[in-house]
Amino acid sequence: MRRARLRACAVLLALLAAWGPAQAATLLSAASQASAERTEVELRFDAPVQWRWFRLDGPERVVIDVSGAAQGGAQGAAAGIVERLRFGALEDGLRIVLDLEAAPESVSLAAGEPHAITVRLSAPPQSAVASAPPAVLAAPEAQPAPRPTAPVMTAVARPVVVVIDPGHGGKDSGAVGPSGLMEKNVALSIGRELKRLLEAQAGFRVRLTRDSDTFVPLRDRIRIAREAGADLFVSIHADAFDDRRAHGSSVYVLSNRGASSEHARLLARRENEADLVGGIEIQDRDETLAAVLLDISQNAALEASVDIASRVLQGMGGLGRLHKSTVQRAGFVVLKSPDVPSILVETAFISNPREERQLGSARHRQRIAAALASGIEDYFHQYRPARLVEVPAGAPQEYTVRAGDTLSTIAERFGVGLDALRTANALRGDVIRVGQTLRLPITTAAR
Numbered sequence: 117m118r119r120a121r122l123r124a125c126a127v128l129l130a131l132l133a134a135w136g137p138a139q140a141a142t143l144l145s146a147a148s149q150a151s152a153e154r155t156e157v158e159l160r161f162d163a164p165v166q167w168r169w170f171r172l173d174g175p176e177r178v179v180i181d182v183s184g185a186a187q188g189g190a191q192g193a194a195a196g197i198v199e200r201l202r203f204g205a206l207e208d209g210l211r212i213v214l215d216l217e218a219a220p221e222s223v224s225l226a227a228g229e230p231h232a233i234t235v236r237l238s239a240p241p242q243s244a245v246a247s248a249p250p251a252v253l254a255a256p257e258a259q260p261a262p263r264p265t266a267p268v269m270t271a272v273a274r275p276v277v278v279v280i281d282p283g284h285g286g287k288d289s290g291a292v293g294p295s296g297l298m299e300k301n302v303a304l305s306i307g308r309e310l311k312r313l314l315e316a317q318a319g320f321r322v323r324l325t326r327d328s329d330t331f332v333p334l335r336d337r338i339r340i341a342r343e344a345g346a347d348l349f350v351s352i353h354a355d356a357f358d359d360r361r362a363h364g365s366s367v368y369v370l371s372n373r374g375a376s377s378e379h380a381r382l383l384a385r386r387e388n389e390a391d392l393v394g395g396i397e398i399q400d401r402d403e404t405l406a407a408v409l410l411d412i413s414q415n416a417a418l419e420a421s422v423d424i425a426s427r428v429l430q431g432m433g434g435l436g437r438l439h440k441s442t443v444q445r446a447g448f449v450v451l452k453s454p455d456v457p458s459i460l461v462e463t464a465f466i467s468n469p470r471e472e473r474q475l476g477s478a479r480h481r482q483r484i485a486a487a488l489a490s491g492i493e494d495y496f497h498q499y500r501p502a503r504l505v506e507v508p509a510g511a512p513q514e515y516t517v518r519a520g521d522t523l524s525t526i527a528e529r530f531g532v533g534l535d536a537l538r539t540a541n542a543l544r545g546d547v548i549r550v551g552q553t554l555r556l557p558i559t560t561a562a563r
């Protein structure tokens with residue numbers, strides 16, 4: 117449609133202009149305040165600013181890139197979960213890094229008045245900042261003195277955060293099968309089932325981008341994943357093609373360099389149209405824009421995406437025939453999250469009468485969800501996300517068992533593997549007794 121295309125171009129130009137040589141803005145102040153539940157950092161500028169942000173872990177950081185801005189003389193004051201604020205010049209702006217003490221439960225950024233960015237970080241689940249005084253503005257001198265010795269770090273496993281994205285929804289029904297089955301309903305059902313299966317596993321925290329028949333713009337789906345600090349974003353769809361004989365499942369990762377097949381290209385185009393269906397004109401099929409918006413950290417995320425995608429594909433292969441036996445690449449908008457490994461699964465062809473019937477069966481949808489879950493679990497079994505924590509100087513290398521302890525709570529508390537703990541103490545099972553002394557196999561590395 118020509119008109120839609122013109123509008124898309126206008127939006128594209130507007131977005132590009134926002135990242136062009138923006139008017140200069142100077143950072144006036146960076147103030148933090150903290151309560152037991154959350155920490156807020158307010159970044160004030162003397163002119164309007166354009167910005168984007170992302171999260172990194174190991175160690176935990178929030179990175180905010182402000183286009184066309186300069187630091188001026190402002191220094192940051194840390195408080196609460198924010199250990200330190202750092203500033204660095206980008207080619208066309210200012211990078212602000214918040215070094216965090218621990219992984220926050222959630223992160224959100226909002227534009228404030230008149231020209232401010234407010235960062236809200238809620239405290240981690242087991243509050244690592246319980247002692248933070250309420251609403252205190254720390255003076256620069258109050259920052260912690262440098263530690264006398266290099267901190268000793270140890271890796272501690274943390275929950276795997278998976279964001280499941282049932283495709284389409286609300287007024288956007290997605291593809292519709294020959295007898296009327298709608299992609300949006302199939303995707304929601306499989307998504308819910310996948311959530312249930314993953315949550316039944318220890319160490320998974322799962323969120324859906326939609327849990328009802330509602331329209332969620334593509335950009336919002338990405339935002340949900342990033343704000344949840346997702347380790348994986350899984351978008352669930354059902355394919356369609358003019359030729360009703362087309363069948364089987366496919367798994368996609370993002371491509372910035374074009375699609376792996378003509379079908380992949382057409383498919384990306386159709387899935388990306390969701391926002392036009394919803395009347396919202398944000399489009400970024402354009403590769404130039406993608407390049408501007410993407411961060412180099414995507415390379416690492418992409419590598420993980422491909423790995424997870426091939427394991428999921430393997431799981432799906434156990435169900436029936438695959439449409440393509442290798443991971444496919446295409447420029448899907450929902451996959452354009454720079455720091456979150458993301459995959460898009462076309463579970464089957466809803467346009468194929470036989471596969472439409474299968475997708476209509478709750479049993480079959482459960483089987484699909486189970487295949488997805490097994491691929492995802494397989495990956496995170498191998499690459500368990502960890503965060504580095506500091507081991508206090510003179511950390512105990514031994515621990516005396518107290519009432520209420522179990523081997524796994526001890527392992528978790530000291531960030532050691534359960535197997536390593538068993539081996540270090542020549543334990544056969546998990547039976548320990550109160551008063552028993554356990555050796556802690558803490559492996560340490562200087563930062």
Ligand SMILES: [Zn+2]
Pocket residue numbers: 283284290291299352353354387
């Ligand atoms: Zn779809």
